[in-house]
Amino acid sequence: MLKEHPRGLMILFFTEMWERFGYYLMLGIFTLYMIAPETARFAGLGMSNMEAADIYGSYLAMVYLTPFLGGLIADRFLGYRKSIYIGGLLMAAGYIGLSFASGMMGFFLSLLLIILGNGMFKPNISVLLGKLYEKPEYEHLKDSGYNIFYMGINFGAFVCNFVAAWLRLTYGWGWAFAAAGIGMLIGIIWFAFGNLKVPEIREADKISPKREGDFSLGKIFTVLFLPAFAAAAIGWLIPNNIFGSDSNDAFIFFCLPVLLFFFNTWRSAAKEEKAPIAALLSIFGVVIIFWAVFHQNGSALTYWAKNNTDRELGPKMEKVINTIASTEEVSTVPRERQLIGLHGEDLGTKMGSSYYFDNYNKELPTENIDGKPKDLTDTEWEKAEADSDAQHKKLVLWPTELQASINPFFVIIFTPLLVAFFNFLGRRRKEPSTPGK
Incomplete structure (x- = not known):
């Protein structure tokens, strides 16, 4: 099946797999690290659940904001490959920075590096994959290629939590964060190897020509980001929180000018463009809700798994996975x-x-x-x-972060079946459209 696809698919598959390995490894233990007591054997930051969730949510908000800028920069100035290199190196530096950070300044600086790196990396590797399928002989395989690519994402997301559990329980938090950085560096090395061996990747990396009506970066900043950040500052500074915390208020206020921008984009569009823009905005709304719910796995669901689920291992299972189990006094x-x-x-x-x-x-x-x-x-x-x-009974427990591997496990199991089903329909010319899927 893979022989039908572009050679670059497997290069991008493993690059993204390692990037997601690092990303989800860090995310799986992020709140656990923040709420771990400073007096523990492996000290955490000693925050309350609320403080940790606040930082976690703010971090994710920025992670989803920066790809907008990273995509623009790659599309108009740097190209996709350079952006992927820069983004990967910044993320690796951020993960490794977390492993060495001894104070809050180092902690937040490391998060900033990850946020910026994600913005440069994440949108551009996906676009580069799409470019590989623009050739007529590959165009009909594009959906299948993205499903295979998606499996790489979930394989990395599945494995990383076992590595994180073993490292943090055996050697401490720093080693677990360092593993995320090492995984990212492996991905970048693999991508560099692919650049040398697969010319299709180099050929697909083309800076888009400037078109009439394109917004400059300066105009985008003036029309979109300046009002949004000004509104966020107002939300942060107003007394008496409206949505529970300063960061929540800032985020909601930030979104208002963005929503107004997209509404004006739809309103001022040509008649024939209004329907596609409206459809795209509708998809945005669904996707926003999906990811908002999905990312509860790193905060609310992590707290639930830690405090409200039976994680005790029986004697037989204890012998099997003793290296990644934790012993806690309850x-x-x-x-x-x-x-x-x-x-x-x-x-x-x-x-x-x-x-x-x-x-x-x-x-x-x-x-x-x-x-x-x-x-x-x-x-x-x-x-x-x-x-x-x-x-004061001591029990051997599953590490909390392993709950984050449940979702990618089922995606890995069902994706091949889904791909085979759509291939079956495709051979009979009954395959639904991409939006239909």
């Missing part, structure tokens, strides 16, 4: 949990008699006169008291 005494509704209403309390309450920091309530927890029966209390080891 209590098996039943604890009272309060259920809170979506709007803050108290839905009552339930007693958890389960063996597993990892990282649940509430103290047992002692509202009754005899000091026993409220609503806990005498039998349950006596059973808990009888187990002297229950107070």
Whole structure:
């Protein structure tokens, strides 16, 4: 099947696989690193969940903003290959910087390097792949090529969490972040090798000619980014947060001029261009919602996996994956949990008699006169008291970041089936269009 595709596909496949290996490795442990206690064996930053989620969300917002500029710079000035090299090296420097950062200045500087590098790398490798399929003999294979390319992304996203878990639990956070940087450097070396061996990649790298009506970078900055950043500054500075935090307010305010810009683009477009622009903006809306939900895996879902799921390994599994498992001290005494509704209403309390309450920091309530927890029966209390080891029992647990490998695992499993299905339809001239897919 691969023989039908351009030779450059596998060069870009492995380049992107290694880039995503580093990107998702860092993202999988990012909030865990920020909330890890400074007094732990491998010290983290000791932030609260809210502070870590705030930084995580702001980081992702910038990660999705910079490809707009990176694509423009590549399209008009540098070309795709140079932009990929620059972006890859900046990201590698950022990941390795995180492994050595000893203060918040180094931490944020490293994040800035990753953000800028992602902006130069991410849009341009995907566009370069599309350029390989512009030749007539490859045009009908374009969707299939992107599906194969997408498998590389998910393979990197799947494997990286196992590497991260082993390194951070064995050697510390710094080694895990360094592995992300090393992965990115391997990807760049592989891309350089492909440039030498596959002339189609060099041929596909062409700077787009200037066309009438194109916005200059200066005009884009004046019309779009200057109002957006000014609005973000207002959102940051206004007292009494509207959307929960300064960064949330800044982000929402930043989006308003951007939405106005796209609305004016649609309104001022020629009659024949309005429908395609409207369709594209509709797709933007769906994609925004998808990625906003998807990236909860690095904050809300990570916290849930850490605190509210049973990650205990049985004796058999413990022997199999002992090298990437973590041993944590937990209590098996039943604890009272309060259920809170979506709007803050108290839905009552339930007693958890389960063996597993990892990282649940509430103290047992002692509202009754005899000091026993409220609503806990005498039998349950006596059973808990009888187990002297229950107070500080050590369990072997799955590393939290492994939950991030569940999604790419299923994508890897189902993508070949999906590609085969669409090839089957294509041979019978019944393959749906790209938007239909």
